[in-house]
Amino acid sequence: AQTVTQSQPEMSVQEAETVTLSCTYDTSESDYYLFWYKQPPSRQMILVIRQEAYKQQNATENRFSVNFQKAAKSFSLKISDSQLGDAAMYFCAYRSYNNDMRFGAGTRLTVKP
């Protein structure tokens, strides 16, 4: 079974600065999808960014970008120009070709004003 590991339970960043959240996964598949979700205190899970494994180009969504290293099975999230509203739990997720979805344990991001 696929596993997703987020090795940073908590991270902190100063407002307007950049932070990188780490994620690694284990799989024997070649086709899959990777996601970063954000969960603020309201507990609503919000999609931040997604990456298809067959695409070599790293996904970017405004201030959010990923560093996808397929051979290393690494999928980190970079948040640039951090804002107070970015404070939340961030979950890395893997979805296999047969729709099996697995989440990491999450990283709690604090943004300091």
Next chain:
Amino acid sequence: GAGVSQSPSNKVTEKGKDVELRCDPISGHTALYWYRQSLGQGLEFLIYFQGNSAPDKSGLPSDRFSAERTGGSVSTLTIQRTQQEDSAVYLCASSPVWETQYFGPGTRLLVL
């Protein structure tokens, strides 16, 4: 447009009682997922529906848990003879096949 909705938003029950949690997916989404999130923890996969069938029930923690989906739309997660360790937030998500999952707001279950 309407997102994924879940009801009730909060449920308090006594140990040993049965509870039903409901999920209304986004119209047209064929895939539906149930997850459990304990306090401060990540998401634990419970079950996945493709249409009305559940090809993967491997995540259901015990035979007290069951789920069904009718008409390819609404899904109900039932927990029988609830235990205190069942207390958690139960999240539902839906998606078109092979696409991004969209989550509901969750049901917070507290078993006393």
